Amino acid sequence: MLSLIVFLPIIAGLIILAVPSSQKQIIRIVSLLAALAQGVLAVLIWKGYDPALPGITAGPGGSPLGSFQFVEKIPWITLNLGSFGPLNIEYFIGVDGISITMVILTALVSAIGVLSSWTIQKQVKGYFILYNILAAAMMGCFVSLDFFLFYVFWEIMLLPMYFLIGIWGGPNREYAAIKFFLYTLFGSVFMLLVMIGLYFSVLDPVTGNHTFSLVAMATQSNFIKDAILGPDNVMWRYVAFIVLFIGFAIKVPMFPFHTWLPDAHVEAPTPISVILAGVLLKLGTYGMIRINFPIFPEVFQASLFVIGIFGAINIIYGALCALAQKDLKKMVAYSSISHMGYVLLGLSAGNSEGMVGALYQMFNHGTITAMLFLLVGVIYDRAHTRHIEKFGGLASYMPVYAAFVTVAWFASLGLPGLSGFISEALVFVGAFSSVTTRYIAMVAVLGIVFGAAYLLWSLQRMFLGQRRPDAAYDLVAGEDGHEHIHFHDWKGKIDLDGRELAMLVPLMLITIFLGVYPMPVLGMLTSSINKLVEVLSPVILPQL
Amino acid sequence: MEQLTPIGLNHYLTISAFLLGFGLFAVMTRKNAIVVLMGVELILNAANINFLAFSKYNGGMAGVMFVLFIIVIAAAEAAIALAIVINIFKIFKSVDVSSIDTLKE
């Protein structure tokens, strides 16, 4: 079932490969069907998921499958490396509470992304093939429980992203694409090193061979004592943790490594921004939770404070940068830097509230930011500019759009009743409850105000007040006496059309519903998170 | 005159050496095919001298017999060679060896 949901887009890609590139509509419909089927599968998985099983580590009796669900485990690559012993890489996938939310999010966002890709006119065939590969790779990252498999998917993901930005992007796309690619590759090289190191220091408790299985790695007793990353090599474990953390932090993106994000977002086409912000950023934090922390729990405990500091920096720094932006999309990009900061802060809390909040924030940020970027795309399609100062008074002329923007903006600034609030609140609750990060949380709370500031300010400048003299649209007196808005070379509906509504309404409903009643998602998280916190709990801090 | 050294093997060898050298020189340098042939004859004679000298000073008849055969073969050789030279002359209207470089192709 998981394999199906992972490889369905690939199948769609193959079908598209067969379709002549002139049949744009067929291509679009094929990938839309694939995405919808993915969504259906995701719902089925969600239905069949038993939230009681925690996952994270090996299950009762040390069964290698752990308490994961929908597990598929077959040997993939088995070589005999002679002196290195047998190299066995497994096709080992499965979900637990942490990954299933991300799986659902991925299915949702990629379906939305296909809809939003409808306007792509340039090389439709190639676009959708790459898009489907991307969707498959993302899904694979979230379900794979074998480090090598994870790494493979992780790398596969880069390439389509590079082309999607570099070919279908904005004026400065090559720069952005290369920057994104190099940055992420830089991170994943580190990951590769640590992966190999781990392979040689972990034994599968059952077969007794070296293994890439993340489940086995998550149990400290499976480590060879004097291996390179064994429990004795404290320093190397620290190094590996930091290196791996940087690898993921680049994806998050964490403060010093974040500059690829605004460029990539500004240049990427709308659907790719949606995917990028909606899913790809989550891979960073997901990787930390799934790989980084359980494998090096004691280092994690030792570095809580630092992670928290970086989280707070992300929150406030991102918010302030967003406050200064003139380009709407860039502002949204910085806002997602700020919001991912909440995730880091919640992780740094190290307790259940914080971690649940962090994961829930990942989910909500996925939906909310997808909404934000879609809305930015809507106005960009019409006005061909994203300059905030070039609008004003739009609310009078595009009421539906204004309403959606208002809800999305308020969801993003964490208004109660919308899902963003609960996750931020839980993050702060956790961060404050943990003695380590208490004062960090006190500072990070400022982010709430700055967030409100830049969002409300942009809202005012674009939608409230009167039309600015240098606005990107004209006002023409309609036959009914009222003034109507007119965009140059925009034939379509002025206000949101059906396709855009079809993209936005589901996201909005999810946002509101999860803001009122979060348990559908939280219920899947809690047991896994509590287990994770137990796994991370040994607070014997080995001194470096 | 007693102090004159008696004629020994080396004297003959020396002569043959000179003949050989001159013969080679002729073969190498002269353009006229006939002179080249003469060079060849000189070389053969040098060889003959050697054979005979060794067979004289070492006893045995092998050298003598060889020289005999060599002379015969040299006669045949000379006949054939001259025939060839004449044919060459007929084809190229010249006996200039250096102008005959069809081997190059």
Next chain:
Amino acid sequence: MSNTTYTVIFYLFAAITVCSAAFVVFTRNVIYSAFSLLFTFFGVAALYVFLSADFLAVTQVVVYVGGILVLLLFGVMFTNSIMNPGQKSEVIHLFPGFILLVGMIGTMLYTFYTSNGWKATGTTLQGSIVERIGYETMSHYVLPFEMVSILLLAALIGAAFLARFDKREN
């Protein structure tokens, strides 16, 4: 005859041989070289006599002077118009030629006079060896003898075939 005259005569003939050979090589006139070759052959024949191979000396004179030299002269006459004597034949590779001439001769002489690998054994051929040649020819060397005769035959036929003019040509 006394040892001294013997030696003097040897040197005389040696000088004739070498000088005439040198003249053969170094003169530009084909006719001259042909004629000086005659002297060379004579010298060599004389040396044969010194080497107590009188029969061979005779053969040398007969074959070379009587046969080969005549052939050569014929060749010369065929190929060069006899009307203008003193016609020259050019040389090539003069420089490597000289180098090699000097070099070869030098090395050989050096070898002969430094290496005494072959000291003459006591037994030397004495007196005439005609009957021994005959004996050897018919005993040991009968097969080569026959071969040579066949060869000669073939050579004569071949030479005749090669050298003949055919009507069509002129």
Next chain:
Amino acid sequence: MHSLIQLSIVVLLLPLLSFVILIFFNRRLPRRGDFVGVGILGTAFGISAYIFWQVIVQSYDPAFRVAWDFTWINLGNVPGVGPLQIRMGVVIDNLTSIMLAMVTLISLLVHLYSTGYMAGDKNYGRYFAFLGIFTFSMLGIVLSDNLFSIYIFWELVGLSSYLLIGFFFEKESAADAQKKAFLANRVGDIGMWLGILILYSQFHTFSFAEIYAKLAAGEFGLSNAWLTAAGILLFMGCVGKSAQFPLHIWLPDAMEGPTPVSALIHAATMVAAGVYFVARIFVLLTPDALHVIAFIGASTAFMAATIAITQNDIKRVLAYSTVSQLGYMVLGLGVGAYSAALFHLVTHAFFKACLFLGSGAIIHAMHHEQDMRWMGGLRKNMPWTFATFTLATLALAGLPLTSGFLSKDAILAGAIGFAQVEGGGIYYLIPVLGFFSAMLTAFYMGRQIWLVFFGESRTHLKPAETHHAAHHAHDSHDSHTDLHHAEHQVHEVSWNMRAPLVILAALSVFFVYSPDPLDGGKGWFMKMIPTPATVVGQANPQKGSLIAAATATQLAGAVPEAVVGHAAAGELPNAASSHGQATSAHTYSDLRQAEIVHAGHAAHYTAIYISSVMVLLGIGLALVVYVFNIIDPEKTALAIRPLYLFSLNKWYWDEIYQATFIKGSMVLATTLSWFDTHIVDGMVNGVATLVRKFAFFNDSFDRHVVDGAVNFTAFTVNTIGAMLRKLQTGKVQTYIVMLILAVFGYFVFYFTRLIY
């Protein structure tokens, strides 16, 4: 589930229903569906009135409290904590039922009023929808039984206030105002949120009841400083919402919203929610925190009053008076006059709503003229409005026989008592400020009454350009732009705007609350809302209780009575045994509190005298200035110009904030983004450039050295080949030469070997 709970939940959800209906279907409904809002609010008010009847009137129980909650978020079995749940719930006690009735009533009246006031606006339906969601959130604050849900609804009222302030969003000023309001509230909410977090981090629960129980059990793990900090931080929420100094700046600007909204949100209910919240958390406030609260309240009351006396916009005067009155309430809470503060909350809600609605009627009649300088002489044209407005003004000024007198006097009495207990000195500043503000209140309200209703109409005096500017300001949202060219015909407003005025004015009279026009303490309200027992008293001995111990003689009287607790339920307690009455509700866990209440009742009549004198003084001053024109206001203004400007420009708070925080954060933001694009990203690009440089160098090395070697080999081979080709002349002799050369070479080699 208790039946009242069910009813209260219905009350809570009805306005939400109205919001949902109106936001989606208002264009399809007749009259844009305003009747839906009014009808639903009427139902809600009916139900809450029934609850009020049940709880307060029919069977009063001082300890009445029914609560119900459900698991909202279940975090499962959290390691280190055990099963952890975040529960949501509603609670109904006496205070809640009173607040319910008050909120729904005022909301209903405002709905009714708005049908007239907003008639013809192009977003008429949306307006009622917003009113609905506001009422929903406000009721949520009132009903919620835990800090978390209070915070949620706290933000939601912020949202609805944002939406309603910016209802005329075409006006830049409105857009600015709404943003300002939301941000100022957010700043306050941060503090409140941190306070909540402090409590949660200790108790892992948000519920009031559990927190108080654990506090009383002394389970608070941190030091008392943290508890004080928690109190002050929670109070910051009130500072933001109730526009206390220093976050008061947003409320006057909020008057950009439609006037009924100002009446409902920015006078009666939402801004009072801050006070209500402080009352909810009153029991965990340490004396230090209370001192801070008291001082902030006093300073707010004073500052706002001083500003109000010079404002010309009729709504701004009322806005500042609101701030000032809120300051009173906070002051009351701070000094421990718990019931008095809440009493003032209720009374103020009614008469201030009445004032705003009245001013709305005036503005409506004056065709959106808001500047009092161009009004005047309206009493003849608008008698109903005049009567109700004046009555409410008297209540606000605090003249006897009005509700405002009862409550304000109670607060001031508590302040005096507090000052006595705390040992005088600086603490006397609080009652002094209070009384002075009372005088100022009387003065500026008298000024307003006079400017608006008496004298002659001064409309024609208005400078033309400002006149037209005013038109431009509002004709984007104003439907009736007809009479602007001609002289205004000012006429009384229609019934649906008149009725609320009358009702509210009627609710501003003393007998609604107390049989004794001079003593609110005898009224039902202050009897039924007694000061709750603090839960931090014994846990942390503070100055107050030490003093209490020192002045044990007084307590010798108070405490035993408390212990005996002669529950004087029926008989009206008199001033002599007032402390007995006060303590009869329950026994105080903190001596200091008992003492303050006692002293407050003792100081009751002093307060009455002083405040009455002050009020009369103020009104007299107003008369002197504006009626008899003995003092010319303009001349006075010129005489004390600095002070005048200081007050007119609202103590320059906006400018200060603009210069410090806003500009500061903007500068910081631009700096950071410059830093981001130039330094951080610059580093990245720098590294990239370095790598590129190295790559180029590497490339050239490759091309010239490595590749060069290959080419060189090829070249050499080529040349050698070309050289050797020369040898292949086809001349036999050449070959011979070579052959012999070889042989000779062999010779040479051979012989050289022979030599050695």
